[in-house]
Amino acid sequence: MNSSEEALYGNRNAAYDQAAKKVLSQKKILAFILKRMVEEFQDESVQDIMTKYIEGTPLISQVPVHPDETNQEIERIHGNNTEDGSISEGMVRYDILFQALVPKTKEPLMLIINIEAQGQAKPGYSILKRATYYASRMVSSQRGRDFYGDDYDRIKKVYTIWICMNAPKDTGNSINRYRMMEERLHGKYHAEQWQYNILNVVMLYLGNRKTQDDLIEMLRIIFKEKAPALVKKQQLEEAYGIRLTEDETKELSKMCNLSEGLYNNGFNDGTYGRTKTDLRNLIESTGWSLAKAMEMLRIPPEEKEHLEKELKKKH
Template identity: 40%
Template sequence: MANKYLSKVIQNATEEDINKIQYDSHAKKILADKTILAWIMHYTVREFAEMTIDEIRACIEGEPKVQQVPVDPAPKDIPPAITGMNTEDSDPWEGTIYYDIRFYVILPGENRVKMHINVEAQKDYDPGYTLLSRSVYYAARMISSQKGTEFTGSEYDAIKKVYSIWLCMNVPTNVQNSIMRYEMKQECLIGEKMTDQHFDLIGIVFIHLGKPETSGHPLLGMLNLLFSDQLNPTEKKKQLAIKYHIETSENLGEELSEMQNLGDWMYEKMRIKAYNDVARENEEAMQEVLREATQKAAQEAEREAAETSARKLFQKAVSYEIVRECIPGEVLSDEELHAIYDSVMCMS
């Protein structure tokens, strides 16, 4: 069963948007860095507004759980890629929903209040439905999934507050560099307000990114810098340290470097180069260069992803035959795949 699952995941990944999947994976790992999460919570979660970044980091329990693949619900006969109550909620009508990043925090103090937090990285701002509706659903699922873990029976007062925070890229100009927060609030229509009601249970935040130089807000500036396509990883790490006093860990530095070379970034750089190399008035020649650049970017991204996947599978003792079956020969030849296999075996 495990080999069948691995085969299916890799086959799907190499055939459909492997470069985008790889890019998204690195972006989510960057956001899952505890220092980055602490920055996000400091400026968006009301309960952390008065705390320092180091104090907020200390409130994050364990390691944030990061979604990998599959993006779509897995078939019923294939086990999910990620297991555990912290990263997924099963809905029998819609398969499995995976959160990009899921973790919980413990607020300091005598009561040690617990909160569940979800962070989503969203590149498509107009997927055909309102993102706010989706965020409400995600938050509601975080509430309902607490039954049996945070409370049982009718102990609804034990429900823990949840936050769903959405980091949106490629947004319209009129909403760039903005932060919106949605909360449950009491509105007294008749009579006096009730102060002992347990209604503040859901917080939803949308962070709309723009260009690094267009925002003076600390959080927007830092996040715009992280995901800027104008700076290389070395310059990003330098500016993170100088402007925001963030010393990048080894893992965060690696993710920044990997993200630079994958997916949409590769295509965008080649698209810009095509425009610079070909005169704008020569439309036909420019389109040909763009086509070639797109094909080359897709081939390079697919090949790099296949090499990475093959190496990881060999390290996990998956047989050569199974890996060969999963990765098309036109992406990696037998000679190339054997070379990867031999290098892994030599290191074992």
């Protein structure tokens, strides 16, 4: 893939890409990401991050990365956005862009979250360098919008968070953070962190296996779990206290419906493919009993006995 506007997972279409971004941009999900990956929020509750500190409506695929295109669009981050994100030929855009207030100081942070689909460590370029470029653009674009002339003290701290959805096995289920650090070469002087700790890059490599890290596991359920939207909705509520609204559930369902290759039969009028493979995948991934898995998959009573016998056979 050559740009962030290409569909997720190689040949997946742009509709799936957009649906995935909409799911990820929900404040309930963003709050978990901020608490785990942004140091300013680590001592705050998810509820407070969601309701008190994330400002406005996150912009999805609307703000260009390149110079001379960014400032005119980014000003809209303070208002409500009702347009669907669009994919422009030849133009690279930030996937999700939003602003949050630092709890202690109420200073604003600029945050970028990008969904990266690469399944290889080096897809023709360094993803880490690309992430650094995105963060640098968010810093330089503040001139003439957030500060003027030589008033550099008003520069906002920037985080660019990359969620690599299809990470290689040796990097899966890892989180790395990169930021500017002071190295004292001589003398006793130390600068205050606010003067130089401006640019931060966080890389999350999502694997296929279960993990004890709450954030990675939550994202694995959303994007990698072999289960329908209604099952994922229940898992999110039971494990993380995330209660999706009807509209939010529809976005999750849309993403699952558009996904290719995850399910044998997919959805049909809101129901899930009724196969023994589906049941095995669901039981293995959730730890649910066969009875509960059948209930969640809406399997008719007349099919339950047959499937139970099939599952007891060696495979």
